[in-house]
Amino acid sequence: MEKGYKITKTFKPSHDLRTIYSFEFNNNKFYLIGDRKSLLTIIDSNLAIIKQFKAHENAITSISYMKPCANFPEGALFTGSHDNTIKAWSIASLFTDDPKCLKCFTAHQSQISFIHCEDDGSVLSSSFDSTAKLWTFNDKLEEKCVTFQHENLAVWEVLSIPYKLLLINKTSQNNSDHEKENENNNENENNNENENNNENENNNENVNINENERVYITAGADKSLRIWDKLGKLIFKQEKVHDGPIRAIRYILERDIFVTISNDSYLREWKLLPNTFHLLTTVPFETFYIYTLKILTPFRFAIGSDDGDVVIVDTNENKIIDQISIDSSVWGIEETEDHSLLTVSENGELNLLEKIADYPKSSDYPIPLKVEEYEKSEILCVDSLEMILDDNISINKDLFETVSIVGEDYEKFSNMVFVNELNEANLNELYQWSQTFQFFDNTDLLIQKIAGPCGYFAVLQSHIVSYSKEIDRTDRLINSILDVEHRICGKYAICTFINFESSILKFMVTDNKEEAKKLIIETNFLHKKQSLYLSVLSTLFCALNISQKPYPNYPFIDPYGNTEMAFVWLCLIGQVSDEIINMIEKGDLSMISQKEIGLKVVKNPNKNLNGCYLNKEGKIFVIHRLNHFYTCIQKETEVIVYDTLNYKKGPYPITRDNDSYWCE
Structure with a gap:
């Protein structure tokens, strides 16, 4: 992999930098x-601190x-905060x-997730309150806001585009068959009443917008x-654009496409067509909990995430x-x-990533992108799967019972999973969860x-390292798995x-561990795509x-698609109920069948939740940190981290005294 950037300077302007x-x-x-402690810090181009003050x-x-405009003749800087407010500052x-x-x-x-100042003097914002807002002002700076309301969960970003983009794409889609267009328009007119009564239908045929006006995504x-539209009326929506929260969206003018990133660890490019965002490109990356997306060129993007990596993606090279x-x-x-990069991080550090070399040149002109079908078979569960037990399988079938889950039992099981x-x-x-069990290089990671x-991986990893390394990994x-x-x-x-x-699942059940191991080995269970x-x-x-x-009355x-803490408790303790959870939350729980593996919570924003909750005297711990699980082995002077999602680091040591991956 080519290296274009190198960290050449690091310093700490304050604590836990956020933007x-x-x-x-x-x-x-x-x-x-801006930082988590409500401080604003100004630094100059030499990275010297000019000013620091509490702003929120x-x-x-x-x-x-905000560039100079009628309402802000000298311009302004806007800040958004987790105190639920947005402030405009005299520069x-x-x-x-x-x-x-x-x-x-x-x-x-609720908390502000995003703000953006528009060229026309308006402001866009989004929030954890499930809304985005369009703010406009009169000459007295009295604001009026239009709300774009989602049903639930946070709105991470909001973007404006000219309405004519929808019209252009609609025209280019339809002008090849004018008669068919007229026929469809007549049909649409007949169905308008029905469409208006269904809030999930797309409504761009029913809005009256000037092509020079802007619409909001x-x-x-x-x-x-x-x-x-600018009045807060939904034109259309597209569900399940990603398989996780969409953390950012950008419009690339030079290519007339949109780029999104998500917690599902994918960057995707889209072409806006009538009533749909059409998928063009999907790029996977091995990182999680995406926090930021920076456009470098029309084909290249820098992505920052929770695992501490800055990833440079080239969508022309895919x-x-x-x-x-x-x-x-x-x-x-x-x-x-x-064209160097500045990054701000949770540990309070500002890093200068100096550009030391150009990457191999990507095409100057857009290569025609194939419209890819999303290859579900590669990462999604199959519609059906059966392990054939042929004559070469040496298990004693008399020691197994086959149990089927169908009908109401299947529905009940699904609702708890x-x-x-x-x-x-x-x-x-x-x-x-449709992944194959693999180890990294020659390690047991x-x-x-x-x-x-990550929770289930951390549980298995903690058990793997508890065994003697003389045993095959x-x-x-x-x-x-069987323990x-x-x-x-x-x-x-x-x-x-x-x-x-x-709606059928089947399981083979036995009391005999050796027979269960035989079944796993001889059916190649661990190496199936869905193992x-x-x-x-x-x-x-x-x-x-x-x-x-x-067990609790909510899914595991x-x-x-993330592991609930209850699932981890179930695996480590053998049971999980409201009573057990109450015992856990009161402190260290040690009266269980296994005493080698503990659990610690570190760096939780709710400081009251940090601490050891299981087997405090253990040497191996499942760690829960900022919604991520991994495994740590406690040594005399250091801690060895096994992070399955960041496996390319291999098992690596950290200090016991002050590293946030171990300390509460």
């Missing part, structure tokens, strides 16, 4: 940095520049002892993209071309005048290719048949259908 934004004042370049009552998450006053807030906007009911944690490790969550990226954000139990949506199952993995199952129900279960269309998924279904079958112990996998 960075460049602006000019008096013909000089400056950078404005909570974390500052977004900054935007000149930021360089004095008395920074002046020109206006504070308080219409949002919202990107939601509900995985949808929606287009609105691949990652560089990856720079920052070792702390990257919340913001800005480009300097010489996974329910999506639309409150639908669909096991075939758990694409993140498991490879996790997509975010989501594959044998340790098999033992780990968890036995802890839950005293038996061993292997999922051997799936048919989602007919992780089959293992998870088997484990949850042990809890939900064999064990008579109580959250609506975005």
